[in-house]
Amino acid sequence: MSDAAAGRQPNRVQVSSNKKPLQFYLNLSKRLLNEYGEVELSALGLAVSNMVTVAEILKKDGWAVEKSIRTGLELLEHSAAVEEDGEGGAAPAAGGRSVSKPKMEVVLAKSADFDRLFAEHPPPPRGPKAAAADGEGEEVEAE
Numbered sequence: 571m572s573d574a575a576a577g578r579q580p581n582r583v584q585v586s587s588n589k590k591p592l593q594f595y596l597n598l599s600k601r602l603l604n605e606y607g608e609v610e611l612s613a614l615g616l617a618v619s620n621m622v623t624v625a626e627i628l629k630k631d632g633w634a635v636e637k638s639i640r641t642g643l644e645l646l647e648h649s650a651a652v653e654e655d656g657e658g659g660a661a662p663a664a665g666g667r668s669v670s671k672p673k674m675e676v677v678l679a680k681s682a683d684f685d686r687l688f689a690e691h692p693p694p695p696r697g698p699k700a701a702a703a704d705g706e707g708e709e710v711e712a713e
Contacts, residue, residue: 581606585613585621595624597693599678603634604688608679614644615671625676633687634678643670 581602585595595611602609613621628634647666681687 579610581608582610582612585611585617585624587613587615587617587620592620592624592627595620596627599624599628600633600688600693601696603628603678603680603684608637608677609634610675610677612673612675614673618672618674621674621676625678628678631687632681632683634684635681637677637679639677640675642673644673645670 583595583598583602599609599611611621611625625634625636629636645668647668
Protein backbone atom coordinates (compact mmCIF):
# COMPACT_ATOMS: atom_id res chain seq x y z
CA MET A 571 0.00 0.00 0.00
CA SER A 572 1.45 3.39 -0.92
CA ASP A 573 1.75 6.31 1.51
CA ALA A 574 -1.01 8.15 -0.34
CA ALA A 575 -3.26 5.10 -0.23
CA ALA A 576 -2.66 4.80 3.51
CA GLY A 577 -3.59 8.47 3.94
CA ARG A 578 -0.15 9.14 5.39
CA GLN A 579 2.10 12.04 4.49
CA PRO A 580 5.50 10.87 3.20
CA ASN A 581 7.34 13.57 5.19
CA ARG A 582 5.71 12.67 8.54
CA VAL A 583 7.73 10.97 11.29
CA GLN A 584 5.89 9.31 14.17
CA VAL A 585 8.37 9.34 17.04
CA SER A 586 8.26 6.46 19.52
CA SER A 587 9.40 6.39 23.12
CA ASN A 588 11.18 3.04 22.83
CA LYS A 589 11.23 1.59 19.30
CA LYS A 590 14.19 3.45 17.81
CA PRO A 591 17.13 5.51 19.12
CA LEU A 592 17.05 9.31 18.79
CA GLN A 593 19.80 9.18 16.13
CA PHE A 594 17.44 7.21 13.86
CA TYR A 595 14.85 10.02 14.04
CA LEU A 596 17.51 12.71 13.53
CA ASN A 597 18.88 11.02 10.39
CA LEU A 598 15.41 10.29 9.01
CA SER A 599 14.34 13.90 9.60
CA LYS A 600 17.43 15.18 7.76
CA ARG A 601 16.69 12.91 4.77
CA LEU A 602 13.05 14.07 4.65
CA LEU A 603 14.04 17.72 4.99
CA ASN A 604 16.41 17.24 2.06
CA GLU A 605 13.75 15.54 -0.07
CA TYR A 606 10.61 17.54 0.85
CA GLY A 607 11.88 20.81 2.34
CA GLU A 608 9.99 20.21 5.56
CA VAL A 609 9.24 17.42 8.02
CA GLU A 610 6.36 16.87 10.44
CA LEU A 611 7.31 15.22 13.72
CA SER A 612 4.44 13.66 15.66
CA ALA A 613 4.24 11.86 19.01
CA LEU A 614 1.74 10.59 21.58
CA GLY A 615 2.08 10.33 25.36
CA LEU A 616 5.53 9.49 26.69
CA ALA A 617 7.08 9.84 23.23
CA VAL A 618 6.44 13.61 23.20
CA SER A 619 9.68 14.29 25.11
CA ASN A 620 11.69 12.30 22.52
CA MET A 621 10.04 14.21 19.69
CA VAL A 622 10.81 17.56 21.33
CA THR A 623 14.43 16.46 21.81
CA VAL A 624 14.74 15.58 18.11
CA ALA A 625 13.20 18.90 17.04
CA GLU A 626 15.39 20.94 19.39
CA ILE A 627 18.60 19.19 18.27
CA LEU A 628 17.75 19.87 14.61
CA LYS A 629 17.06 23.54 15.41
CA LYS A 630 20.07 24.03 17.73
CA ASP A 631 22.49 22.46 15.22
CA GLY A 632 21.20 24.72 12.43
CA TRP A 633 19.45 22.07 10.30
CA ALA A 634 15.89 23.33 10.65
CA VAL A 635 13.60 26.17 11.68
CA GLU A 636 10.25 25.72 13.38
CA LYS A 637 7.17 26.43 11.26
CA SER A 638 4.37 25.35 13.58
CA ILE A 639 3.48 23.46 16.74
CA ARG A 640 0.17 21.74 17.48
CA THR A 641 -0.84 20.16 20.75
CA GLY A 642 -3.93 18.27 21.74
CA LEU A 643 -5.39 15.16 23.26
CA GLU A 644 -5.91 11.95 21.31
CA LEU A 645 -8.91 9.95 22.48
CA LEU A 646 -8.14 6.22 22.55
CA GLU A 647 -10.07 3.19 23.74
CA HIS A 648 -8.31 1.63 26.72
CA SER A 649 -8.67 -1.48 28.86
CA ALA A 650 -6.60 -3.02 31.66
CA ALA A 651 -5.24 -5.64 29.22
CA VAL A 652 -3.92 -3.11 26.69
CA GLU A 653 -0.16 -2.86 26.27
CA GLU A 654 1.74 0.31 25.54
CA ASP A 655 2.24 0.74 21.79
CA GLY A 656 5.74 2.25 22.04
CA GLU A 657 4.51 5.74 21.24
CA GLY A 658 3.27 6.46 24.72
CA GLY A 659 -0.25 5.56 23.68
CA ALA A 660 -2.42 2.55 24.03
CA ALA A 661 -3.66 0.37 21.21
CA PRO A 662 -7.46 0.61 20.89
CA ALA A 663 -9.35 -2.15 22.67
CA ALA A 664 -12.96 -3.14 22.07
CA GLY A 665 -15.30 -2.68 25.02
CA GLY A 666 -12.77 -0.61 27.00
CA ARG A 667 -13.02 2.88 28.37
CA SER A 668 -11.78 5.97 26.56
CA VAL A 669 -8.54 7.56 27.67
CA SER A 670 -6.92 10.78 26.48
CA LYS A 671 -3.24 10.84 25.55
CA PRO A 672 -1.29 14.05 24.99
CA LYS A 673 -0.36 14.58 21.34
CA MET A 674 2.14 16.99 19.85
CA GLU A 675 3.12 17.77 16.28
CA VAL A 676 5.96 20.04 15.14
CA VAL A 677 6.55 21.08 11.55
CA LEU A 678 10.15 21.95 10.73
CA ALA A 679 11.47 23.51 7.52
CA LYS A 680 14.98 23.57 6.06
CA SER A 681 17.19 26.27 7.53
CA ALA A 682 19.15 28.66 5.34
CA ASP A 683 22.28 26.59 6.12
CA PHE A 684 20.68 23.18 5.51
CA ASP A 685 22.15 22.50 2.05
CA ARG A 686 25.68 23.33 3.21
CA LEU A 687 25.30 21.19 6.35
CA PHE A 688 23.84 18.29 4.37
CA ALA A 689 26.73 18.41 1.88
CA GLU A 690 29.30 18.50 4.72
CA HIS A 691 27.57 15.97 7.03
CA PRO A 692 25.14 13.74 5.13
CA PRO A 693 23.22 11.18 7.19
CA PRO A 694 24.55 7.63 6.90
CA PRO A 695 23.16 5.49 4.07
CA ARG A 696 20.16 3.26 4.74
CA GLY A 697 19.75 -0.47 4.26
CA PRO A 698 22.16 -3.44 4.32
CA LYS A 699 24.99 -1.38 2.86
CA ALA A 700 24.76 0.96 5.86
CA ALA A 701 25.39 -1.90 8.28
CA ALA A 702 28.52 -2.94 6.36
CA ALA A 703 29.76 0.67 6.21
CA ASP A 704 29.25 1.05 9.97
CA GLY A 705 31.27 -2.09 10.61
CA GLU A 706 28.26 -4.02 11.90
CA GLY A 707 28.45 -7.71 11.27
CA GLU A 708 32.22 -7.68 10.93
CA GLU A 709 34.18 -9.93 13.22
CA VAL A 710 36.81 -8.29 15.39
CA GLU A 711 39.82 -10.37 16.40
CA ALA A 712 40.77 -10.40 20.07
CA GLU A 713 44.38 -9.49 20.78
